Amino acid sequence: MDAGTYQVVFENSMEELAKFVNANYPNSKRYIIADNNTLQHCLPLIDKYLGEMKVEQQVFNIEPGEDSKSMDLAYQLWENFTDLKISRGDVILNIGGGVVSDLGGFVAATYKRGVDVINVPTSLLAMADASVGGKVGVNFNQLKNHLGYFSNPKGVFVNTEFLNTLPDREFVSGYAEMIKHSLIADNGAWQKMVKQGSPSVDFVTEILPSSVAIKNKFVQEDPLDKGVRKVLNFGHTIGHAIETLFMDSDTEVLHGEAVAAGMICAAYVSHIEAGLPKEDVVIISNLLNDVFDLEFVTWLMAENLELPLKHDKKNAGTELRFVLIPETGKAIFDQPVSMELALRSFEFVQSVVNGEMEF
Ligand SMILES: NC(=O)c1ccc[n+]([C@@H]2O[C@H](COP(=O)([O-])OP(=O)(O)OC[C@H]3O[C@@H](n4cnc5c(N)ncnc54)[C@H](O)[C@@H]3O)[C@@H](O)[C@H]2O)c1
Numbered sequence: 372m373d374a375g376t377y378q379v380v381f382e383n384s385m386e387e388l389a390k391f392v393n394a395n396y397p398n399s400k401r402y403i404i405a406d407n408n409t410l411q412h413c414l415p416l417i418d419k420y421l422g423e424m425k426v427e428q429q430v431f432n433i434e435p436g437e438d439s440k441s442m443d444l445a446y447q448l449w450e451n452f453t454d455l456k457i458s459r460g461d462v463i464l465n466i467g468g469g470v471v472s473d474l475g476g477f478v479a480a481t482y483k484r485g486v487d488v489i490n491v492p493t494s495l496l497a498m499a500d501a502s503v504g505g506k507v508g509v510n511f512n513q514l515k516n517h518l519g520y521f522s523n524p525k526g527v528f529v530n531t532e533f534l535n536t537l538p539d540r541e542f543v544s545g546y547a548e549m550i551k552h553s554l555i556a557d558n559g560a561w562q563k564m565v566k567q568g569s570p571s572v573d574f575v576t577e578i579l580p581s582s583v584a585i586k587n588k589f590v591q592e593d594p595l596d597k598g599v600r601k602v603l604n605f606g607h608t609i610g611h612a613i614e615t616l617f618m619d620s621d622t623e624v625l626h627g628e629a630v631a632a633g634m635i636c637a638a639y640v641s642h643i644e645a646g647l648p649k650e651d652v653v654i655i656s657n658l659l660n661d662v663f664d665l666e667f668v669t670w671l672m673a674e675n676l677e678l679p680l681k682h683d684k685k686n687a688g689t690e691l692r693f694v695l696i697p698e699t700g701k702a703i704f705d706q707p708v709s710m711e712l713a714l715r716s717f718e719f720v721q722s723v724v725n726g727e728m729e730f
């Protein structure tokens with residue numbers, strides 16, 4: 372798949388990766404950024420290809436998890452790069468989930484004004500979303516992705532075999548972004564998902580290329596996120612508010628889980644404001660409630676969302692802005708929505724989870 376300045380490769384991707392590196396970086400040193408889990412589970416699977424690429428033995432190994440997307444880790448990596456005298460002609464392979472590609476991409480983009488990066492996504496979220504689109508960054512002072520940059524990789528090589536070791540909950544969480552892609556731009560894929568119910572690795576492997584193509588299309592049309600790319604925020608307005616509310620709690624809510632709840636809210640608002648038929652809201656809500664464990668929405672009160680919603684980056688001044696779907700497979704962005712309706716949509720998702728779907 373052509374992503375403008377780079378390719379996203381799905382077929383024979385690991386052979387292609389080795390060929391690409393050997394052809395484009397014949398005299399460069401090659402380094403890997405991975406986390407403890409991808410080091411343990413993913414690197415052995417591609418040992419043969421790493422051998423063909425003569426990757427330096429140096430692997431930058433970070434602790435798994437969102438806490439690693441920090442300035443502390445970035446600083447540590449810049450120090451490592453400097454000690455190893457990594458030069459601008461060298462290449463970094465990010466082998467991991469979105470944390471590795473966001474952090475690795477950020478560190479590499481700023482080091483000596485940019486050293487080349489290749490993404491080898493290993494989580495479903497990274498395959499379907501994070502490894503494509505050029506956004507890199509770290510969190511700062513409890514603010515997500517507060518420091519960052521637009522910087523494209525030189526290639527993305529997707530191997531869904533990695534998904535076999537990804538924990539189920541992470542797998543399902545990544546699937547939320549694929550559901551999002553279908554709901555905003557591909558009714559055919561959406562219908563397949565409804566038929567499928569809970570996703571399997573085989574099913575995901577089949578539909579992943581067209582799902583990533585949807586993200587790529589919006590990114591190509593609007594690389595800097597000023598217009599149509601915003602449709603990729605479907606479900607993310609309430610989703611982010613939920614993530615913020617659970618940030619410092621003992622309950623872990625994964626990004627895709629929060630977005631799944633957010634998509635039910637956005638479907639409800641789409642029914643009221645954009646004419647999405649009620650039957651579609653029912654189908655969307657039932658599928659999401661079946662695939663995801665959304666129990667956490669019942670632990671919040673709708674009013675709790677008011678504050679984080681007011682601070683949503685997508686707002687225009689104080690007015691809430693949603694992405695809505697007038698029909699499945701079609702999206703409109705920058706739609707003004709009242710706080711009252713946004714909070715009502717949260718009560719709707721609570722009713723879905725309680726098994727009594729109340730419109
Ligand atoms: N740049 C973007 O456009 C973009 C888009 C969406 C999300 N993101 C970012 O991505 C991050 C989330 O990504 P994520 O969900 O991949 O998180 P992650 O990188 O933390 O991976 C999730 C967990 O799965 C483990 N893991 C990954 N692949 C594995 C495998 N094949 N086998 C076993 N374990 C594996 C990881 O070690 C980690 O514990 C967030 O920080 C988010 O902000 C960025």
Ligand SMILES: [Zn+2]
Nearest residue numbers: 548607626630
């Ligand atoms: Zn997302």
